[in-house]
Amino acid sequence: MEYYTEVKLMGDAYGAGFSNGLTMCGSQSAAAFRKVEDMGPDAVYDDDRQHRIVLHKKAAGQAVEVSTEFINDSAEAVTLEMLSSFAIRGINADRIHRLQSFWSAEGKLRTESIEELHLEPSWNRCGMRVEKFGNVGSMPVRKYFPFLVVEDSKKQEFLGIQLYCPSSWQIEILCKDDDTLTIVGGIADRDFGHWMKKLSPGEKFVTPKAVIAGGNTLYEVCDKLVKAQKPAISDVDKKMGIAFNEYCTTWGNPSYDNIKKICDKLKGKGIQYLVIDAGWYGKGQGWWNSMGDWSVNEDKFPGGLKKIADYIRSCGMIPGLWFEMESVGANSEHYEDKEHLLLKDEVPLTVGERRFWDMEDEWVINYLGGKVIKLLKECGFGYLKVDYNDTIGMGCDGPESLGENLRKKVQATQEFFRKIKAEIPEIVIENCSSGGHRLEPSMMELVSQASFSDAHETLAIPLIAANMHRVIRPEQSQIWAVLHAGDSDNRIFYSIASTFLGRMCLSGDIYDLSEAQWKLVEQGMDFYGMASEIIRSGVTVRCEYSTTQYNHPTGSQLVIRQLGSRCLAVLHRFENSEAADLEFLKGGRVIAEYGRVEEDFSAKAWIYEIDQ
The missing domain is CATH 2.70.98.60 (alpha-galactosidase from lactobacil brevis)
Structure with missing residues (x-):
């Protein structure tokens, strides 16, 4: 060789x-x-x-x-x-x-x-x-x-x-x-x-x-x-804290009142971050096409965002905020701002109803500095979720080739990530691109966490979460458990156990859960805390699954991660699964366990110790 x-x-x-x-x-x-x-x-x-x-x-x-x-x-x-x-x-x-x-x-x-x-x-x-x-x-x-x-x-x-x-x-x-x-x-x-x-x-x-x-x-x-990856994980984020993202609770319609309601339910439950996702800006035009202006919707948040950010902190959590800072939606006042947008064939490069800021443009960087960095600072946000929901394609107009112009624009985006970190050193940044479209190592080195996927409620979540072990650090891989009042115990186990394959993030209709359901969630949070060091520093030694389908998974999946003599095993059963084979536990001493794995679409996890 x-x-x-x-x-x-x-x-x-x-x-x-x-x-x-x-x-x-x-x-x-x-x-x-x-x-x-x-x-x-x-x-x-x-x-x-x-x-x-x-x-x-x-x-x-x-x-x-x-x-x-x-x-x-x-x-x-x-x-x-x-x-x-x-x-x-x-x-x-x-x-x-x-x-x-x-x-x-x-x-x-x-x-x-x-x-x-x-x-x-x-x-x-x-x-x-x-x-x-x-x-x-x-x-x-x-x-x-x-x-x-x-x-x-x-x-x-x-x-x-x-x-x-x-x-x-x-x-x-x-x-x-x-x-x-x-x-x-x-x-x-x-x-x-x-x-x-x-x-x-x-x-x-x-x-x-x-x-x-x-x-x-x-x-x-x-x-x-x-x-070999060297991520810029913020000091505040080095203890594998749990996040709550409200997107699958409000579905793009956050407000002071419903975020306060969430805070009141989560207070004292050991959540480190509460993230306000898309929809806090614009005026009644929908979050998908309103990015670019970043004017707070004061019908939803009277007086701005500082009041709710302060309330989140008063409940013992770090407030987070969503931006899609590189894009300009069709409802933005800047949608026709040709001077500062990316062009292709001398017209604004348009994908669906999105256009893109020219991240090499000094005016754009100053504009975003005021709209993004200043807002985060003034309101006291300690967590930033950066989303990116479409692609420039082969390239854009500029002094060089289409591909080289593209490379330089993306490089300029990475410089803006560094600028945010330089101006707010303690900020926790989450890398998201319609879920996982930017789970690439040079992007992962700029952030603390990343959305592993947009697969928030699908049955394939544990499959995708296990896949990520091959390419990013599990300590950066944020996996969602979306909870609903109609969830069975097995569904809660299935969802919560998936988060043991990375970083736990909760969402959903949490204020409608029964006390019995909350007890199962809190038991899962406690188990996650016990497993966090294995998740962060261990080695994945086994990943076995028998399905080729993601929409209708069959069989089962077993993932084992090891740190020294301690192991974390996460087992999910899918459709047409057989009784769980627990051979891997033989000779080990079980320290903790969570879940139940007695039928299809159930899950269980163990922390156990082995002789070396």
């Missing part, structure tokens, strides 16, 4: 082997570079035209962090059409693992053999075979996560990769000269993501990084990749 680089410069020949249009790898540009020196773990490559590439490598925990730097030392401008973040050749593998993702169905594991992907070499090694996948747009987790694991099943060896790229990205698996694979990934190239980057003499460009790890199981590799 060898690390190297792939690059394509405008004007150079494309690769042969019938690959043009499938891949930009193997081009004349890449063939012209030769390694000239090693600088510790880094490698330097030159060509005859005074171009230089530095392949940067450094340790990242039990993984390796890789990025590529292109330096134009020539006297003429050069245009990149493709530059890999990482490229590895000589890989022996017979199975490929990817994570598919759609709205409210994030992270479904897709495993295929090399033969199923048709990646066997051709009979005379003439033709290049390519499996290329990725995402185009500003929702980097859509169809696929920027993630890949390859497996050599004979040797039980796995190699995993995560790309840190919040805009358009790609990963390629290639086969040509022998039975080994080449894997290449980075920014989506000119063919796939409309990306070109012009570098004047003396300029350089550094790619987004990738993190790469090896191991003997899929979950060992995933754990190394996830633990």
Whole structure:
């Protein structure tokens, strides 16, 4: 296995082997570079035209962090059409693992053999075979996560990769000269993501990084990749506190009165955050199309939001507030503000009834500084939920290519996240994009928590929650338990136990619950508190499920997470399930348990200790 680089410069020949249009790898540009020196773990490559590439490598925990730097030392401008973040050749593998993702169905594991992907070499090694996948747009987790694991099943060896790229990205698996694979990934190239980057003499460009790890199981590799992430978790959020988000209580219609009613019900119950979600702004036009102005609806919140934020704090909770700060809805007074919106083909880039602020525009940053940061400060909000409910697509107008303009706009969004954190250091930020469309590691490093999905009430919640263990830290993965007065005991167990796979967040008609129902919820909250250290610092060692359906799951799912000698096991039964097999508990000493798992759509969790 060898690390190297792939690059394509405008004007150079494309690769042969019938690959043009499938891949930009193997081009004349890449063939012209030769390694000239090693600088510790880094490698330097030159060509005859005074171009230089530095392949940067450094340790990242039990993984390796890789990025590529292109330096134009020539006297003429050069245009990149493709530059890999990482490229590895000589890989022996017979199975490929990817994570598919759609709205409210994030992270479904897709495993295929090399033969199923048709990646066997051709009979005379003439033709290049390519499996290329990725995402185009500003929702980097859509169809696929920027993630890949390859497996050599004979040797039980796995190699995993995560790309840190919040805009358009790609990963390629290639086969040509022998039975080994080449894997290449980075920014989506000119063919796939409309990306070109012009570098004047003396300029350089550094790619987004990738993190790469090896191991003997899929979950060992995933754990190394996830633990290489360095999230900016606020000090106040390091104890795995429980959140309550009122969205599935008011359904986009919060007010002073109903938030106060929620506060009165939650007071003294051990909730750390109470988050006011969408709908606190605008005037009777609906939350979906009114973002952009961020004027408090004083019919709902007379005198503004400070009064209710203060009331939340008086009840012992940290107040939180929802924004979709990058978007402008059709009912906003700024919807026609062409000067400050993203354009495509010289008209405002419009998706449904949404447009997008130009986050590189200084006026926009100052405007949002006043509307977002100032409001949070003045009202004393300690929690910010940042939502993002559609994608820019292939790119936008600007000084460079569509794909490069997109990359820079998303990079500017990330800078605004950093600005919020700099001005309100104690703020707890939640990353949400219609649920999980931004569960990508460079975004996750900017925040304390993330919405794992918008699957608030579906039966697939435990499946999606378990999927997230492969790509983000469970301590950041906020999983909702939406509660209703009509819930059976088993439904409460099912919902609450799902939150043990990450961070607990409650919602729903909590003021209509009976005392008996509240008792079950509070028992679950107590269990979560006991399990929180395992959730935060443990290793997922087992994840077994027997369903392929998310809308109508069948069978069961068992997830076990271990920290030292202590284990957390979470078992869910779906439709047509068999009696629970509790073999995993044999030889262990049960410390705590919650739930009941005696029939379909029930759940139970255990904390138990094992001998090591």
